[in-house]
Amino acid sequence: MQANLSKVILITGASSGIGAATARHLAAGGHRVILGARRTERLVQLAAGIRAAGGSADVAQLDVTSLDSMQQFVAFALDCHGQVDVLVNNAGVMPLSTLDALKVDEWNQMIDVNIRGVLHGIAATLPHMQAQRSGQVINIASIGAYTVSPTAAVYCATKFAVAAITEGLRQEVGGDIRVTLVSPGVVESDLAESISDPVARAAMRDFRKVAIKPEAIARAIALAVEQPADVDVSELVVRPTASPY
Numbered sequence: 001m002q003a004n005l006s007k008v009i010l011i012t013g014a015s016s017g018i019g020a021a022t023a024r025h026l027a028a029g030g031h032r033v034i035l036g037a038r039r040t041e042r043l044v045q046l047a048a049g050i051r052a053a054g055g056s057a058d059v060a061q062l063d064v065t066s067l068d069s070m071q072q073f074v075a076f077a078l079d080c081h082g083q084v085d086v087l088v089n090n091a092g093v094m095p096l097s098t099l100d101a102l103k104v105d106e107w108n109q110m111i112d113v114n115i116r117g118v119l120h121g122i123a124a125t126l127p128h129m130q131a132q133r134s135g136q137v138i139n140i141a142s143i144g145a146y147t148v149s150p151t152a153a154v155y156c157a158t159k160f161a162v163a164a165i166t167e168g169l170r171q172e173v174g175g176d177i178r179v180t181l182v183s184p185g186v187v188e189s190d191l192a193e194s195i196s197d198p199v200a201r202a203a204m205r206d207f208r209k210v211a212i213k214p215e216a217i218a219r220a221i222a223l224a225v226e227q228p229a230d231v232d233v234s235e236l237v238v239r240p241t242a243s244p245y
Contacts, residue, residue, distance in 0.1 A: 006056075007225065008081045010034045010073065012064050012121060013091030015042035018140065018187060021214035022088060022221050027055030029222060034077040036062030037091070064091045064117030070124040084128050086225055089121040089162075090140045096151040107154045114158035118165060129177050134229065136178040138221055139166045143185045143239060159183075170234060178232040180224040185239025186211045210242040 009026055013019040015037035023033045027050045035043045040061045047057035060076045063069040077084050093113045095106040118139055129135025144152055145159035163181055170179035188211045217238055224233040239245070 005226075006030045006032060007085035008032045008034065008077060008083050009086040009088060009225070010036065010077055010084060010121075010125070011088045011090055012036050012062060012073075012117065014046065015039040018184065018214045018217045019088070019090045020046050022090065022218040023057065024050060024055075025215065025218035025222055026225065027057055028053065029226070030055075031086075031225070032056040032081055033058075034073070034080065035059050036064075036073045038063055062091075064120055065112040067120045067123060070117075070120040074124040074128065078128070083132060084125050084135065086136045086138065087121050087125045088138045088140070088221060089118045091117050092140065092142075094155050096155055098151050099153055110154055110158050114155075115161045115165075118162055122165070122169060126173070126177075130173070133176045135176070136180065136225065137166075137169060138180045138182060138224060140217075141166070141181055141183045143183055143237065143245060145181075145183050146237075147245075149245075170232070174232075178224075178227075178229075180221075180233050181235045182217065182220055182224070183235070183237045184217045185237070185243050185245065187214050187217060188212070210240045212238075212240045 009031050011019050011023050011033055014023050014035035023035055023046060027033050035047055035057060037043055038061065040059060043059040047059045050057040058080050060073050062073045074084060091113055093110055095109065097103045097106065122137060139162050141162040142159040144156040145163040148156045166179055166181040173179065220236045220238045224236065227233055
């Protein structure tokens, strides 16, 4: 990739799964990645590997549920590179359970991370993108943004919300800023490890037998990022060929 095409790309939830794979893939393509997550020890290892391979990566601790933390993350990126070209709103949690299990704390966690985290990312980056008259927001949703299944009512509700927020943002900022929704199907990740409900955990274990690698989602994100400025890849659904869902 030519140096003048290199973008500064912020990735939330970059410590594992889709976030980590996306960081590696985009850095290998010549982009400068800023990695954010709560588990900074993983970020440090990831960044070291990227740099060893000749890429550019910087690390900052990030809690997407805090607007202040997100703003500090963006400020760090600006200090490092002077611009913010792409935000990948990837951080998410998925503690599935049936509603009658009344896991209210887990419902709130999903709302805080999956919805508020996305909104905080937009709030922290959008003013800079508008000022520079360019940028791209990529929100990671799920096939759960299109249909609901038992144990996933709240999770799907959060992803329906992400889809709505993404489309609203696209309509409002079109012209200078691109907005993309990426909806993965079942992917190898740590998400299922957050499921405390035994019934939901067993069901998800079976569902994940056809999971694809997170690198598949990373390639989809790169496809959207690397289009010409006048081309907006608005929505991508990427799922296992073997999955009926």
